[in-house]
Amino acid sequence: MPAGIVQMAPDPTQFLHWRAERVSPPEALSERLLRRGDSAIVDFGRHLTGHLSFSIAGEGRGVDAPARLKLTFGEVPAEVAQPFDPYQGGLGRAWLQDEVINLDVLPAVIRMPRRYAFRYVKLEVVDTSPNYAVRIGKIQATALSSAGGDPPPLPEAVPAMLRQTDRVSIATLRDCMQTVFEDGPKRDRRLWIGDLRLQALTNYATFRSNDLVKRCLYLFAAFPREDGLVPACVFEDPEPHRGHEYIIDYAALYPAAVLDYAKATGDWNTAVDLWPVVRQQMDLLSAYVGSDGIFAAPARSWVFIDWCDALDRTAAMQGTFVYSLRQALELARHCGAPGEAAKYQQLIARMTSAARGAFYDFPRQVFVSGPKRQVSWASQAWMALSGIATAAEAAQAFRTVAAQTGAVRPGAPYLYHYVAEAMLRCGMKLEAKQLVETYWGGMVKAGADTFWEVYDPSNAGLSPYGSTQVNSYCHAWSCTPSYLLRTLNLA
Ligand code: RAM
Numbered sequence: 001m002p003a004g005i006v007q008m009a010p011d012p013t014q015f016l017h018w019r020a021e022r023v024s025p026p027e028a029l030s031e032r033l034l035r036r037g038d039s040a041i042v043d044f045g046r047h048l049t050g051h052l053s054f055s056i057a058g059e060g061r062g063v064d065a066p067a068r069l070k071l072t073f074g075e076v077p078a079e080v081a082q083p084f085d086p087y088q089g090g091l092g093r094a095w096l097q098d099e100v101i102n103l104d105v106l107p108a109v110i111r112m113p114r115r116y117a118f119r120y121v122k123l124e125v126v127d128t129s130p131n132y133a134v135r136i137g138k139i140q141a142t143a144l145s146s147a148g149g150d151p152p153p154l155p156e157a158v159p160a161m162l163r164q165t166d167r168v169s170i171a172t173l174r175d176c177m178q179t180v181f182e183d184g185p186k187r188d189r190r191l192w193i194g195d196l197r198l199q200a201l202t203n204y205a206t207f208r209s210n211d212l213v214k215r216c217l218y219l220f221a222a223f224p225r226e227d228g229l230v231p232a233c234v235f236e237d238p239e240p241h242r243g244h245e246y247i248i249d250y251a252a253l254y255p256a257a258v259l260d261y262a263k264a265t266g267d268w269n270t271a272v273d274l275w276p277v278v279r280q281q282m283d284l285l286s287a288y289v290g291s292d293g294i295f296a297a298p299a300r301s302w303v304f305i306d307w308c309d310a311l312d313r314t315a316a317m318q319g320t321f322v323y324s325l326r327q328a329l330e331l332a333r334h335c336g337a338p339g340e341a342a343k344y345q346q347l348i349a350r351m352t353s354a355a356r357g358a359f360y361d362f363p364r365q366v367f368v369s370g371p372k373r374q375v376s377w378a379s380q381a382w383m384a385l386s387g388i389a390t391a392a393e394a395a396q397a398f399r400t401v402a403a404q405t406g407a408v409r410p411g412a413p414y415l416y417h418y419v420a421e422a423m424l425r426c427g428m429k430l431e432a433k434q435l436v437e438t439y440w441g442g443m444v445k446a447g448a449d450t451f452w453e454v455y456d457p458s459n460a461g462l463s464p465y466g467s468t469q470v471n472s473y474c475h476a477w478s479c480t481p482s483y484l485l486r487t488l489n490l491a
């Protein structure tokens with residue numbers, strides 16, 4: 001049921017520049033007759049993934065022409081406040097959630113056929129005829145999620161902002177949990193390894209839909225590239241198949257996702273079953289480690305790490321692969337593969353000493369990456385998580401980057417998560433907590449019902465796709481504060 005009728009007001013003090021103002025209770029919609037050019041914005045009071053239905057009738061001298069309506073669905077106020085066109089984004093325009101429908105017969109009950117991700121719906125009457133107006137009633141949303149009931153709230157002793165952040169994280173995960181762990185219910189509506197891993201970790205601490213994780217792990221295992229590399233993403237329709245993209249660091253994190261699952265559920269049989277897929281990733285990726293012990297991704301391959309053009313990814317990728325080898329090592333031991341375990345252990349040692357030589361800048365006490373010796377948060381995070389840096393070195397390195405204005409900061413919550421986790425793992429609980437409070441807390445203060453795909457507090461216009469319109473505002477990889485709070489005891 002709607003929570004009210006709102007209007008969107010421009011507001012430069014708001015991060016996304018628009019504010020929703022309540023103008024009337026939800027019943028007010030059906031009390032109005034709407035003519036050509038009239039519109040109303042319905043607020044459902046929370047973000048949801050699902051369907052919309054409503055009834056519509058014509059009133060006047062005669063219903064003598066079809067009614068044409070336009071519906072626009074928005075996760076955030078800005079999406080229904082401004083026209084989508086002209087659209088300049090790099091991704092398909094059809095991701096933007098709007099529809100024009102022509103109704104030949106009134107009255108009618110309309111069930112919009114597509115699934116949308118929204119809190120707000122703007123209804124515009126494009127046309128009726130001079131002889132009638134329309135009345136809209138019984139507007140309803142049906143929320144879809146495969147998640148069960150919400151987990152119990154965090155104790156009162158946890159600061160209010162963190163409890164709120166936890167609630168928003170849980171709502172984010174809930175709305176992404178469908179037949180797979182989707183990255184975002186508005187876009188791309190599919191399963192990606194990097195997102196899955198973080199959603200699964202948060203799921204073990206919240207909904208515990210462990211069979212859904214298992215299903216997703218098998219979907220990747222079922223559709224590898226010809227050489228065995230797992231794809232970066234999988235589509236389910238019209239029948240399950242692999243996406244055409246391959247992300248080196250995502251493939252490297254597949255073993256981590258398998259190990260996390262086995263540890264969280266105790267289902268080691270599944271780990272044993274998936275072990276050949278894990279081993280295959282390690283075989284393929286190990287081939288990229290040069291004789292100097294440095295991971296060199298092949299030309300034109302995609303190493304993601306973060307949405308950040310300026311980032312030099314060499315050190316972070318080295319760290320990711322060493323981290324991955326550690327997860328694979330643990331799996332090898334459980335899966336009865338001592339030969340692989342020994343191989344991984346040797347490679348970890350070789351890559352660790354190579355990385356310390358290549359990336360650690362002793363005088364500056366920070367890890368650097370690339371020919372320009374770039375200093376970034378990404379490099380410190382993955383050096384810490386991989387164990388290439390000792391806890392003391394990593395803690396010092398984080399203090400160094402924090403004080404250095406020129407250091408390349410994370411662009412999206414995905415990397416912010418790994419930074420926060422790395423901080424926790426090197427004893428910087430206070431700093432990790434502050435990071436969650438300011439970064440995710442910043443989105444909460446900006447009105448987020450669910451956490452966003454990209455958020456840079458210093459740049460509201462940031463989009464990896466050339467237009468913030470196509471950014472996703474309920475995005476899987478930003479749901480991890482609940483994991484940090486509930487499993488890693490952040491508070
Ligand atoms: C985008 C999505 C998704 C992410 C990939 C790398 O398409 O944001 O979540 O995993 O990029």
